[in-house]
Amino acid sequence: MRRECKIKVHKETDLFTIEVVGDLTASAEKAMDDAYKQVCDNNPKNILLKFDGNSRINSAGIAIVINLVMQRQGKDCKIFITGVSKHFRKIFELVGLTKFTTIVDSEEEIERL
Amino acid sequence: MSLEEGGNRERGANDALELSRFQLKTLYELNQELSTLRNVREVLESSLLYMVGVLGLRSGLVALYKYEETYPYESAHFNVDEDTRLSWFRELEPHLESSYIREICVAQDSGDHPLAQLLKAHNFRIWLPLELDEESWGGIALGLRLSEADFTEDDQELLTTISINIQNVLSNVSMIEALNQAVVKEKRIRNVFQRYAPQSVVNEVLNPSNEKLLLGESQEVQRMFEQMIDRLTEQHTLEQDLELARDVQRYLLPNEAPLVAGAQIVARSIPARGVCGDLYDFIPLNPHELGISLADISGKGMPAAMIASMLQSATRMCVGSYYPIPAILSILNRFLFRHTESGRYATMFYGQIDARERVFTYSNGGHPPPILYRNGELQLLEVGGPLVGIFDDSSYDQETIRLQSGDVLVIYSDGVTDAGTMPESLNLDDAFSQERLEAAILANASLPAGAILDAIFEEVTRYVGSNKQFDDITLIVVKVE
Numbered sequence: 165m166r167r168e169c170k171i172k173v174h175k176e177t178d179l180f181t182i183e184v185v186g187d188l189t190a191s192a193e194k195a196m197d198d199a200y201k202q203v204c205d206n207n208p209k210n211i212l213l214k215f216d217g218n219s220r221i222n223s224a225g226i227a228i229v230i231n232l233v234m235q236r237q238g239k240d241c242k243i244f245i246t247g248v249s250k251h252f253r254k255i256f257e258l259v260g261l262t263k264f265t266t267i268v269d270s271e272e273e274i275e276r277l
Numbered sequence: 278m279s280l281e282e283g284g285n286r287e288r289g290a291n292d293a294l295e296l297s298r299f300q301l302k303t304l305y306e307l308n309q310e311l312s313t314l315r316n317v318r319e320v321l322e323s324s325l326l327y328m329v330g331v332l333g334l335r336s337g338l339v340a341l342y343k344y345e346e347t348y349p350y351e352s353a354h355f356n357v358d359e360d361t362r363l364s365w366f367r368e369l370e371p372h373l374e375s376s377y378i379r380e381i382c383v384a385q386d387s388g389d390h391p392l393a394q395l396l397k398a399h400n401f402r403i404w405l406p407l408e409l410d411e412e413s414w415g416g417i418a419l420g421l422r423l424s425e426a427d428f429t430e431d432d433q434e435l436l437t438t439i440s441i442n443i444q445n446v447l448s449n450v451s452m453i454e455a456l457n458q459a460v461v462k463e464k465r466i467r468n469v470f471q472r473y474a475p476q477s478v479v480n481e482v483l484n485p486s487n488e489k490l491l492l493g494e495s496q497e498v499q500r501m502f503e504q505m506i507d508r509l510t511e512q513h514t515l516e517q518d519l520e521l522a523r524d525v526q527r528y529l530l531p532n533e534a535p536l537v538a539g540a541q542i543v544a545r546s547i548p549a550r551g552v553c554g555d556l557y558d559f560i561p562l563n564p565h566e567l568g569i570s571l572a573d574i575s576g577k578g579m580p581a582a583m584i585a586s587m588l589q590s591a592t593r594m595c596v597g598s599y600y601p602i603p604a605i606l607s608i609l610n611r612f613l614f615r616h617t618e619s620g621r622y623a624t625m626f627y628g629q630i631d632a633r634e635r636v637f638t639y640s641n642g643g644h645p646p647p648i649l650y651r652n653g654e655l656q657l658l659e660v661g662g663p664l665v666g667i668f669d670d671s672s673y674d675q676e677t678i679r680l681q682s683g684d685v686l687v688i689y690s691d692g693v694t695d696a697g698t699m700p701e702s703l704n705l706d707d708a709f710s711q712e713r714l715e716a717a718i719l720a721n722a723s724l725p726a727g728a729i730l731d732a733i734f735e736e737v738t739r740y741v742g743s744n745k746q747f748d749d750i751t752l753i754v755v756k757v758e
Contacts, residue, residue: 259333
């Protein structure tokens with residue numbers, strides 16, 4: 165069953181986090197665009213896309229993530245992703261998203277990187 | 278085979294399986310989603326999003342065209358900036374008539390193919406045509422993959438399947454949109470009808486048992502509209518005629534001048550007695566090119582408004598068919614001559630501005646010559662031919678003028694220069710006159726187009742004073758930036 169997508173943005177030190185709770189599909193496009201704008205207006209150096217561990221992400225959802233990646237291209241900004249299942253890690257890898265993002269197990273891992 | 282090689286091969290097979298499942302799921306979900314959408318734009322946007330996601334693309338663009346038109350009537354894009362979009366539409370134009378535009382083109386496999394070159398120049402990598410219906414078609418241009426990998430045959434097959442689904446959905450959605458538009462149009466006609474028609478006619482024509490009208494079938498609506506006009510012509514009072522004609526006219530006149538990069542364009546029309554025999558129109562050809570027409574129909578009231586409506590439709594059809602400008606006037610001349618009662622004619626000016634190339638090409642069918650201001654000098658645009666609709670077979674010439682920054686073109690109806698005189702008067706001594714119009718243009722040419730228009734109207738209004746306005750006054754001002 166589809167879960168409604170809720171998005172929150174927060175900032176800690178130099179890391180902007182976009183927290184996605186629920187499924188990332190086409191219906192979340194507007195909310196995600198708003199979140200990107202809010203974050204990108206601050207010229208971030210690090211962005212974390214934090215899924216809730218059970219998020220289902222379909223092709224439209226992946227396009228929404230690609231949109232963020234393309235917006236930050238050439239702007240000296242690292243994008244991290246966490247909270248995705250093993251299956252979606254593999255999909256992200258297969259569609260080429262891991263070339264532009266780093267998938268981490270936890271926020272703490274970002275500190276270490 | 279080593280253990281390592283065996284492991285890699287197994288991982289590869291698992292990846293392929295995982296990818297196939299993901300793609301199948303995408304096809305299923307896209308179909309589910311498309312079935313819930315009710316307008317063309319949403320279908321394009323949603324389909325593009327799915328295609329971008331399933332193959333990991335950096336950009337994509339989908340556009341729909343009417344046959345014989347060179348600029349899309351609907352489009353959606355993903356991560357394609359405006360300059361690239363405009364460049365793509367412009368540079369695709371010469372290829373629209375080619376046969377290869379109706380075939381899939383993969384840039385990586387197509388070498389020096391002209392479409393492949395065009396795709397690469399715009400950071401696209403694959404082209405997929407969409408065959409929609411008898412009136413329209415479309416195409417999808419997709420960009421480089423995030424992985425920079427080539428499109429495999431499986432990828433192409435997947436995209437072809439998606440594009441077939443899009444074609445099917447678009448056909449249905451277009452039909453729904455057309456029906457909705459017909460219903461909206463029907464409602465407008467009903468409103469006009471119910472306001473002005475005698476109650477007995479309303480009761481008869483809007484009988485609830487008339488299912489065809491309720492279904493909003495456009496031909497039937499048209500027939501009803503014609504029937505309504507016939508009935509009204511028989512039973513109307515003069516005031517009702519004028520009120521109805523005014524509504525028809527309001528429906529025909531453009532709400533506002535379209536934006537054309539590189540030129541300011543404004544227009545205003547003030548009817549003499551409720552309804553205008555003047556009719557102006559703007560016909561967008563592409564983002565930098567615009568057709569501009571101004572016609573003054575002989576006579577007044579409902580008959581003139583109906584002829585204006587016919588002339589406007591015929592003009593738009595001719596322009597849409599890319600006839601040369603003199604041919605457009607010749608066709609309209611014959612059309613008017615053969616389809617209206619004797620003595621009905623129009624003066625008509627039609628021109629096309631290309632603000633990017635800075636040229637204006639026009640033909641003048643017996644209309645008061647528009648005035649071109651340049652660096653303190655005035656030029657009259659007189660090239661053309663006779664009044665439109667007065668002879669069966671008239672021919673027209675055209676002139677092309679190179680425009681310069683600061684040029685002001687004023688297209689007007691004779692209501693401007695004849696303002697202040699009685700209708701049909703042969704004595705024009707008291708008229709506002711072309712001299713005063715020229716003086717107003719010279720005095721205000723440095724202002725923006727809107728301010729020039731206001732200034733001329735102010736001059737005319739001041740000149741006429743409290744005298745009644747007997748003729749329609751229409752002005753179009755174009756200022757080259």
